[in-house]
Amino acid sequence: MSALMRRLGAGALVAAIAAAVAGFAGRDAADVADAASVPARLDERDAQRTPVSRATRPVDLRDAVRDxxxxxxxxxxxxxxxxxxxxxxxxxxxxxxxxxxxxxxxxxxxxxxxxxxxxxxxxxxxxxxxxxxxxxxxxxxFDYARDAAGCTPQNCANPKIAALSADHFIAQLEQALPPAGAGGDRVLGGLDDAARRAAAQSYLQAGLYVDRVRKSGNVLFAAYLDLRREQAFGHDARAGANRLFIAACGDTRMRLDQGQATLAAALLQNAYGSPCNNVGKPAFPSVSPAFAARP
Incomplete structure (x- = not known):
């Protein structure tokens, strides 16, 4: 990975990563590339003045949750x-x-x-x-029949209902499919026509709700939802793209191999904010060494 970075150069690498992120973050590549101008981290003093989720909440969440x-x-x-x-x-x-x-x-x-x-x-x-x-x-x-009544992917104004509806359809997809294989066609190959159509409909419906969640600004949980959806359908490459995006947006719990971690670190440093919806928000709290070392 370091040899690749030397060959491409920092600017080209950031552009390549930005293009990759655009594919699964749902942004135009130009919009994602604009994030390269966002500082890697908010200055400590600026962060204290930046409004976060609630105006009176400290940026250090450990102070906020203490009592x-x-x-x-x-x-x-x-x-x-x-x-x-x-x-x-x-x-x-x-x-x-x-x-x-x-x-x-x-x-x-x-x-x-x-x-x-x-x-x-x-x-x-x-x-x-x-x-x-x-x-x-x-x-x-949550009860899908009760809470999502009238909340279609096109008009669902409550992103939490959209997220839980996506989970509902992903669960339907998982129940409909045999164990995941090498790709979507292989997974569906063992199903009869009616079961294949039902699985494809659940996959598509879940994707529409995931897109609604992403457009609400909750891009991180949208990536977690899409990771599970693509895993269920056997799309390993798309699932991997979601893992990279989650790690690049600062969730240090996502396990990556060394090459993926290098790309995630480069994206986090050069595009902190725009595609991740991180601007003005506290960074992910560091986890304990014992927790980080868990199997």
């Missing part, structure tokens, strides 16, 4: 009736706050988006919630 038990969800993006989430120091502790009947279902939900819900600190949970990731409480409360 808080319930974290408010974004006012314009929450499931009706669920406005706060219980802050927890681990996923299991978070799930333990749900009714017993919902806990195993919530555990399976979180596992589907690994490592999105892997937390070891309340600040990490707050970071996710501020960015529009569905809370465990919202997932447990």
């Amino acid at each position: 808080v038990a319930l974290w408010p969800l974004p006012a314009d993006a929450h499931l009706p009736g669920v406005t706060r989430s219980r802050l927890s120091s681990s996923l299991e502790d978070w799930i333990a706050g749900l009714p017993a009947a919902d806990q195993e279902r919530a555990r399976r939900y979180a596992a589907r988006y690994s490592p999105a819900y892997e937390i070891d600190d309340k600040a990490v949970q707050a970071w996710l919630l501020d960015r529009g990731f569905p809370s465990i409480e919202e997932f447990a409360a």
Whole structure:
């Protein structure tokens, strides 16, 4: 990878990465390339003056969560009736706050988006919630037939309902497909015509909801959704592009090989902000060494 960087040069490499990001972030390549002018990190003093999710919230999320038990969800993006989430120091502790009947279902939900819900600190949970990731409480409360009634991918104004609807259709896709093979055609090849059409419809419908989530500004969870959708359909290259995008946008929990990590680091340094929707927001809280070293 270092030899490739020397051959291309920094400018060409950034342009190449920007073009790749445009493919799965849903932006025009020119728009993504504009992000190269955004500073790699906000200056510490400027960050203190920059409004974040709520005007009175410190940029250091660990200060913000220290004495808080319930974290408010974004006012314009929450499931009706669920406005706060219980802050927890681990996923299991978070799930333990749900009714017993919902806990195993919530555990399976979180596992589907690994490592999105892997937390070891309340600040990490707050970071996710501020960015529009569905809370465990919202997932447990969501009912597609009830909550998504009238909320089509074209007109869904609530990005949280769009995200949970995408999850609903991805689950349908996973149930319809045999184990993933080398590509979409191979996966669908063992199905009869009716099952093939149903799987393709679920794949397309999920993609429309993912696009609605992305356009709302929640590009990170949109990438997690699309990662799962492409994995289900056997599109390994597209799934890999989503992994790269997630890591490049600052989620240090996403595991990459050395070559992918080099590209992600270059993108994060040169395009911090625009495609990732990071400007004016706290960086991802650092995780403990033990958590980072988990298998």
